[in-house]
Amino acid sequence: MRRALTTIALGARYASSLSTSKRKILVLHGKGGSGASMKLRFQAIENALPEFDFTYATAPHELDGGGYQWWTLPPGVRSYQATEYGGVDAALDVVRSSQADVVWGHSQGAILLGFAAATEAIDWLGGAKLILNGASWPKPYEAELERGCRGDTLHVLGATDDINPPEQARRLAACFDNARVHVHPGGHYVPTDEAAIECYRDFLLSGAASDCPLPMSTDAPQVMIERTLNSLAGDDVDAALRRIWDLAGDTFKYYYRFDTLDEFIKDAKQTSDEFATSFYGMAITGKRWTVLRPFTVAGGPDGWIGTCVVETVARDDRKRKWIWELRKRRRPPRMGEWYIESIGSSDADGTFDVA
Structure with missing residues (x-):
C-alpha cells in the first residue's frame, strides 16, 4: 500500500x-442597535468563523433616542406582551431582500426570526440556518408558532437575562422541530467565550460536507x-x-x-x-x-x-x-x-x- x-x-x-465559496451570514441587531454597532460586537465571532462572509442589516424604524428598531411598540410594552407589532412589514422587507445561508438575530432581531419562520413570510428563510440569541416570545404570532415550525435553529439564552427572560426563549425553541439550545451564564448579550464559539462552529459547520457538490x-x-x-x-x-x-x-x-x-x-x-x-x-x-x-x-x-x-x-x-x-x-x-x-x-x- x-x-x-x-x-x-x-x-x-x-x-x-x-x-470565493464562502457562505453568507446575515446579522440582525436588537432594539436600539444598528448594523454598524453589531459589526463591532461580532469581531471575535467573525474571526472564529472565517468560512463565512458577514453582513449586517439595520432595522427600518429609527428611535427618538438613537438607534433603530424592527417594529414599534406602545410605551412600556415588551415584545412578549404586545398584541401587535407596528410597521413589521418594513422589517420583513429588509430581511427578505438580503438572502443568506444563515441569519443570526439578537433580541428583537431574534424575535423577528421566530415569527418569520412560523408565518413563512420570507420564502428563502426555510432553507437557512437560524441563530436566535436572547429572544422572547412573539405574542402576536403565538397561534402560528404553536402549530409548530420547521427549521434548523440554535437558540442562545443567558441564564441571568433580565431583558428577555430565558423561559421566553425556551418556549420559542420548543416550537421548532430541529432546535438546539445553548445556555450561557450571563445576561442579555451575544456570548463570545470559548464554549459559545465551539457551539456556533458545531452548529454552522455540521452537515456542510454532505451538502457540498463534488x-x-x-x-x-x-x-x-x-x-x-x-x-x-x-x-x-x-x-x-x-x-x-x-x-x-x-x-x-x-x-x-x-x-x-x-x-x-x-x-x-x-x-x-x-x-x-x-x-x-x-x-x-x-x-x-x-x-x-x-x-x-x-x-x-x-x-x-x-x-x-x-x-x-x-x-x-x-x-x-x-x-x-x-x-x-x-x-x-x-x-x-x-x-x-x-x-x-x-x-x-x-x-x-x-x-
Whole structure:
C-alpha cells in the first residue's frame, strides 16, 4: 500500500476566474442597535468563523433616542406582551431582500426570526440556518408558532437575562422541530467565550460536507479546494475519491502508477483508518477544517502560482496545517486553467512559515 505522504499531488484543473465559496451570514441587531454597532460586537465571532462572509442589516424604524428598531411598540410594552407589532412589514422587507445561508438575530432581531419562520413570510428563510440569541416570545404570532415550525435553529439564552427572560426563549425553541439550545451564564448579550464559539462552529459547520457538490474541473481555485475537502468528509467518500482520480494530473498519477482506481480508493481509505493526521485521515475522518489564508496569487491576478493555507483537526483532536499550491497552465490547449500541484503538510508541531 502507498500511504499518503506529507505532500500529496492532485493535479486537478480549474477555470481561471477567481471567486470565493464562502457562505453568507446575515446579522440582525436588537432594539436600539444598528448594523454598524453589531459589526463591532461580532469581531471575535467573525474571526472564529472565517468560512463565512458577514453582513449586517439595520432595522427600518429609527428611535427618538438613537438607534433603530424592527417594529414599534406602545410605551412600556415588551415584545412578549404586545398584541401587535407596528410597521413589521418594513422589517420583513429588509430581511427578505438580503438572502443568506444563515441569519443570526439578537433580541428583537431574534424575535423577528421566530415569527418569520412560523408565518413563512420570507420564502428563502426555510432553507437557512437560524441563530436566535436572547429572544422572547412573539405574542402576536403565538397561534402560528404553536402549530409548530420547521427549521434548523440554535437558540442562545443567558441564564441571568433580565431583558428577555430565558423561559421566553425556551418556549420559542420548543416550537421548532430541529432546535438546539445553548445556555450561557450571563445576561442579555451575544456570548463570545470559548464554549459559545465551539457551539456556533458545531452548529454552522455540521452537515456542510454532505451538502457540498463534488469538485469540478471548471471550479475556481478556492471553490475546488473547499469542495475537495467537503466531499471527502461527506457521505460518499468513494465518489469523492473517484472525482479526484478523474481530475488528477501527471504527478499524482505517476505516484499511483501501479494502482488501479479501485486500489487507489482502497489505499486512501486504509491510510485514513490507520493514520489520523495523514491527508486522507484529516480529510475523511477529521472533525473540521478551517481556511487560515484564502487562495492568493503571487504577482497579482495575472500570476501563475498561488497558495491556500488550511488547518485541519483530526478525529483525535490533533491539529495540522496544509499549504495547497496551485499553478496555472501556461501553454495551449488549456492555457490559463488552474491545477493543484501539491498539498504540503506542516511540521510535527503544527507550524510552518506561510509568509
